[in-house]
Structure formats: structure tokens, C-alpha cells
Amino acid sequence: MNDSDRKGEVKIRKVPIAQVSLDRREIDAVRRVLESGRLRAGEITEDFEARFAAAVGARYAIAVSSGTAALYLACRAMLQPGDEAIVPDFTFVATAAMVAAIQAKPIFADVDAETFTLDPEEVERRITKRTRALIPVHLYGQPADIASLTRVARRYGLRVIWDAAQAHGAQFHWRDVGSFPDATCYSFYPSKNMTTGEGGMITTSDASLAGELRLLRSHGEVSRYRHIRVGYNFRTTDIASAIGRVQLAKLPAAVRARQRNAAILTRGLAGLPGIELPQIAPGARPSFNLFTIRIETKQAGISRDELAEALRGRDIEAAVHYPLPLHRQPIFRGYGRDRDFPVSTRLAKTVLSLPVHPGLKQTDLRFIVQSVREILKVGGN
Ligand SMILES: Cc1ncc(COP(=O)(O)O)c(C=O)c1O
Missing domain, CATH: 3.90.1150.10 (Aspartate Aminotransferase, domain 1)
Structure with missing residues (x-):
């Protein structure tokens, strides 16, 4: 038409x-991976991670199998069972469900009437002795009030996990939303600003957090068949990463x-x-x-x-x-x-x-x- x-x-x-917007470039990139026979996460995934980190202005990017997996790993790495994490009452269910999935407790806070993102004053009212983290969402691609939320987090010694599943390429005061501490979680589901079919990414500039996320992503394996954490298989594939590299350029x-x-x-x-x-x-x-x-x-x-x-x-x-x-x-x-x-x-x-x-x-x-x-x-x- x-x-x-x-x-x-x-x-x-x-x-x-x-x-979804795909053309010959994604198709050719996938064909090259298929022809190589190396389907698991390898060099292409490492390169996709490096390019993604550079694009958002973070030191590290960790590619995973979905946005939900990204949130789950960030929660696992930064929260303990029984901890409280404050999340907006208005978001996709995964933001809060992943807190519950690691046996921590999501505490809902209301959102701002104009931006529909986590209201920093409502957050402050809900902080208790057990609060360990905030999980603000850049809903619909609209950046949350990163400056105020970061101030609240610093004042109370809280970690911050930003949910940017809907916000690839959004900026706050000329900085990409993926560059702010502690970590930012992305989804590459087909309805998002860029896709790999299914997939996700976590960006951070914290070296020890990045190391922990990589461990948890793949069965806590430090060297071949040596495991120091109870972890998961939340890895991606070079097929997905080949699509991701093209989508990132676009x-x-x-x-x-x-x-x-x-x-x-x-x-x-x-x-x-x-x-x-x-x-x-x-x-x-x-x-x-x-x-x-x-x-x-x-x-x-x-x-x-x-x-x-x-x-x-x-x-x-x-x-x-x-x-x-x-x-x-x-x-x-x-x-x-x-x-x-x-x-x-x-x-x-x-x-x-x-x-x-x-x-x-x-x-x-x-x-x-x-x-x-x-x-x-x-x-x-
Ligand atoms: C705000 C938000 N958080 C998390 C997710 C979960 O991402 P995924 O569907 O890749 O698991 C989504 C996407 O569906 C989302 O919109």
C-alpha cells in the first residue's frame, strides 16, 4: 500500500x-551467523555489548535473553530476600514481579500526574528500614525524574535499577538514560524501539556489579565447569545479537x-x-x-x-x-x-x-x- x-x-x-522494521541488513547479518555455525553467544554478542555500552555512555553492557531476565538479574545482584524495593504502581508487571520473584518485596508508589513516572515525593514517604532499592520506569520512553530520584536514593543509601525497557535512546539533560547508576535494564521485544526478537540488556558502569551480573547470567561459572554462584541460563545468542547490532545502528x-x-x-x-x-x-x-x-x-x-x-x-x-x-x-x-x-x-x-x-x-x-x-x-x- x-x-x-x-x-x-x-x-x-x-x-x-x-x-518491526527489518530489511536486508538484518537478514544478511543473521544469514552470516547461520552459515558460520556458531549460534551461541560469542564474538558477535561481545561486540553488540561493547557497541551498546558505548551508545548509552556506560562502561559495561550485559546481554541477556529478555527484559524480564535483565530485571531479574539486577534484582538478584542488588537485593536480598526480604528487602523492599520501591516501584511505580503504574508500569508493566515485570518491573514489580521480578522483585517478588527473588523473594524481596515490591512496595508500590504513585506516579507523577504529568510524566506518569515514579513520583520522588511518594517514594520518600514509603521508605522504611528495609528499603534497599528504587526501580523507576522510563514509561513509554519518557525519562523519569532521574535527578530527584537519584538524590532520594543517595540520601537513604539505596541502589537504583532503572527500567528502560521502553526507553532506548531517551535522554535526560543530554545524557542517555542508560548511563545513570546503578544499572539500567532494556528489553528487545518486537514492540520496543529496537528488537532482537526476544532479548534484553543491562548497562552499568560499576565493574563489580557487571561481573556479578555476568556470573549470574550463566550458572555462576568462573572457569569451565567451576561454579561459585547459583545462577541461571539467561544468555542470548549470536543470532539475536547480529540483529541487535543492525538495529542499534538504526x-x-x-x-x-x-x-x-x-x-x-x-x-x-x-x-x-x-x-x-x-x-x-x-x-x-x-x-x-x-x-x-x-x-x-x-x-x-x-x-x-x-x-x-x-x-x-x-x-x-x-x-x-x-x-x-x-x-x-x-x-x-x-x-x-x-x-x-x-x-x-x-x-x-x-x-x-x-x-x-x-x-x-x-x-x-x-x-x-x-x-x-x-x-x-x-x-x-
Ligand atoms: C516497562 C517494562 N519492563 C519490563 C519489560 C519486560 O521485557 P521483556 O518483555 O523483554 O521480558 C517490558 C516489556 O515488555 C516493559 O515494558
Whole structure:
């Protein structure tokens, strides 16, 4: 389907919420690995790690099998069973579930009403004698308030594990989010800003932490068949890393495209009653893995779910990230009540993500804007 098929803004093709962008370069890179017969993590993975570390400005990068594995290993390396770690109440379940998986306790804190990321004041209110770490999330590619959260962590002697699963290429005061201590966890799932199919990465500049993460990644093996930790197999493959190297080279352009698309959507949807657009905090440069708006039913004259349905009726895939705050998840029953997390509770009812990925054409973006305006019954463009 090409642009001319969209003349007169008639809907022609489906507009997906995410789209993998692969071309000959990834295919050739994978073919070379297959032809070499060396599939396990080897030189290509080491090179991918070195390039990733350099790209974010960290000293070390440790490639793993998923973003969940990255969080699990970071939690294992920095927390003990029974410790508490403060996580946002509004995020993908893995952020908190990996704390629970190592027998530590996730403590939920509410998020900021404008950036939807961990609120430093709410964090401070929840610190106890058992608190050992913060796990802020750069949600949708929007950097958390790294400066304030780092200050809180330093004041109370806490470790910080940043969840950047959705934030490859995001910056905070001109520094990549992956360069801040103690460690940053990434996912390479296909909906992310770059992919390896499944995969993940941990970046850190702490040599001893990097060593510990490498040990845990592969059965605590220090030399052949000599094991000094109870560890796992969370390794990746050179097949995945070959894709990752190509995707990493494309990342800056992909992030610029996401930022351009977000700016077009922001201009097109500005000033609509009851529609709140993504806010950009001072010093933050989001990488827009998702473009997530908020709908206030009363002012908009339509609910979030009605708008989502109407968009889907026009083959625009609108999605809800996430319909439940973590304290409402069946696995976290008893971890808090709605009134403890008013922002997160409201977000779960009102957020809606629109397509923003680099695969969108100008006509797709115009069609999204025009559709939202028509559904809300406000004219113009
Ligand atoms: C915020 C967040 N954390 C963690 C993960 C887990 O990553 P993965 O799906 O690669 O295990 C994801 C992605 O799904 C995510 O969005």
C-alpha cells in the first residue's frame, strides 16, 4: 500500500500500534551467523555489548535473553530476600514481579500526574528500614525524574535499577538514560524501539556489579565447569545479537522518527477538549516508544474505551497500557488500595496509546489526527 492509496484521506490500510522494521541488513547479518555455525553467544554478542555500552555512555553492557531476565538479574545482584524495593504502581508487571520473584518485596508508589513516572515525593514517604532499592520506569520512553530520584536514593543509601525497557535512546539533560547508576535494564521485544526478537540488556558502569551480573547470567561459572554462584541460563545468542547490532545502528534515526511523529500528533491534537497530550518535563528527551494520551470523559464527551473502539473501527490500533494499576493485579492483592495511588488509578482508566512508530507515513499520521477529531466531533485539522 503506498501513499497515493490514501488520497482524500480515505482509510485504506490498517495502522498498527507497533511495527518491526527489518530489511536486508538484518537478514544478511543473521544469514552470516547461520552459515558460520556458531549460534551461541560469542564474538558477535561481545561486540553488540561493547557497541551498546558505548551508545548509552556506560562502561559495561550485559546481554541477556529478555527484559524480564535483565530485571531479574539486577534484582538478584542488588537485593536480598526480604528487602523492599520501591516501584511505580503504574508500569508493566515485570518491573514489580521480578522483585517478588527473588523473594524481596515490591512496595508500590504513585506516579507523577504529568510524566506518569515514579513520583520522588511518594517514594520518600514509603521508605522504611528495609528499603534497599528504587526501580523507576522510563514509561513509554519518557525519562523519569532521574535527578530527584537519584538524590532520594543517595540520601537513604539505596541502589537504583532503572527500567528502560521502553526507553532506548531517551535522554535526560543530554545524557542517555542508560548511563545513570546503578544499572539500567532494556528489553528487545518486537514492540520496543529496537528488537532482537526476544532479548534484553543491562548497562552499568560499576565493574563489580557487571561481573556479578555476568556470573549470574550463566550458572555462576568462573572457569569451565567451576561454579561459585547459583545462577541461571539467561544468555542470548549470536543470532539475536547480529540483529541487535543492525538495529542499534538504526536506533538514532528510529528515535528521531518517533520524536517527529509525536510532534505531528501533538500539533494535530492540541487543544481538543478532554484530551491531555504527553507532557515533556524540563531536561527530558523522550524516545516515544508509545504516544499515550489521556481522555477525560466529561470534557471529551466520550470515554477512553469508546474512543479506542471507534479508532479500531477505522483500523487504527489504539491500545491501553495498562488497564490495571499494579496494586489491582491479582498477584499483588493486599499491596495497597486505590486511594493510596490516586494518579495511577486514574491513569489506568483514562490512558490510550496511539501509533507513533517509524513505520507510519504522513498520511497515517494525518488519518489518526483526523479520525480522533471526527470521533470527538471537532472539525479542522
Ligand atoms: C516497562 C517494562 N519492563 C519490563 C519489560 C519486560 O521485557 P521483556 O518483555 O523483554 O521480558 C517490558 C516489556 O515488555 C516493559 O515494558
